[in-house]
Amino acid sequence: DGGITQSPKYLFRKEGQNVTLSCEQNLNHDAMYWYRQDPGQGLRLIYYSQIVNDFQKGDIAEGYSVSREKKESFPLTVTSAQKNPTAFYLCASSKSSSGANVLTFGAGSRLTVL
Amino acid sequence: QQQVKQSPQSLIVQKGGIPIINCAYENTAFDYFPWYQQFPGKGPALLIAIRPDVSEKKEGRFTISFNKSAKQFSLHIMDSQPGDSATYFCAANSGYALNFGKGTSLLVTP
Numbered sequence: 239d240g241g242i243t244q245s246p247k248y249l250f251r252k253e254g255q256n257v258t259l260s261c262e263q264n265l266n267h268d269a270m271y272w273y274r275q276d277p278g279q280g281l282r283l284i285y286y287s288q289i290v291n292d293f294q295k296g297d298i299a300e301g302y303s304v305s306r307e308k309k310e311s312f313p314l315t316v317t318s319a320q321k322n323p324t325a326f327y328l329c330a331s332s333k334s335s336s337g338a339n340v341l342t343f344g345a346g347s348r349l350t351v352l
Numbered sequence: 353q354q355q356v357k358q359s360p361q362s363l364i365v366q367k368g369g370i371p372i373i374n375c376a377y378e379n380t381a382f383d384y385f386p387w388y389q390q391f392p393g394k395g396p397a398l399l400i401a402i403r404p405d406v407s408e409k410k411e412g413r414f415t416i417s418f419n420k421s422a423k424q425f426s427l428h429i430m431d432s433q434p435g436d437s438a439t440y441f442c443a444a445n446s447g448y449a450l451n452f453g454k455g456t457s458l459l460v461t462p
Contacts, residue, residue, distance in 0.1 A: 341450060
């Protein structure tokens with residue numbers, strides 16, 4: 239079955255540590271996205287990538303970094319510079335990034351900073 | 353800055369009722385307005401979507417009403433069921449990614 243796989247599902251981090259969240263898709267989608275979800279805040283865009291080896295900052299990119307070396311993969315690193323990293327992180331992909339771009343989401347990764 | 357404003361934040365209806373969730377936007381360049389449904393611990397999934405050239409779209413028990421002049425759109429769930437209990441997000445396409453509302457937590461009681 240085609241879809242998006244995020245791992246790990248749960249992650250605990252000590253303050254000052256960088257962590258990387260994995261996102262893999264087998265949908266042959268060109269565009270990939272990372273959103274952050276906090277209670278009552280909706281989904282906020284962190285980074286997005288329209289093609290391999292290219293990505294752009296979203297609304298809340300500070301303290302995060304990404305790479306897009308392969309079409310299927312779009313890992314997100316939460317750095318120690320992110321002041322409040324505890325959240326639910328959602329990866330998504332779409333065939334393209336313009337027009338009626340239907341997003342397919344992964345099941346999410348919940349990061350907790352201890 | 354929230355580009356899509358969604359209300360109410362939470363909603364409780366009895367089975368068979370018709371919950372209505374409202375969204376408003378300012379950017380007239382938005383040209384695609386989807387609704388996503390999210391169950392606890394899962395990622396959101398597309399429920400229904402509309403383009404601004406139509407005023408209404410129905411898919412099963414779900415209806416989107418769109419008012420282009422008022423820059424508002426809403427989701428109606430007919431004959432709601434306990435299985436519809438979820439968080440609903442409206443969104444609008446800004447050309448490169450979707451801008452989401454803050455979400456509405458819907459509870460349908462038996």
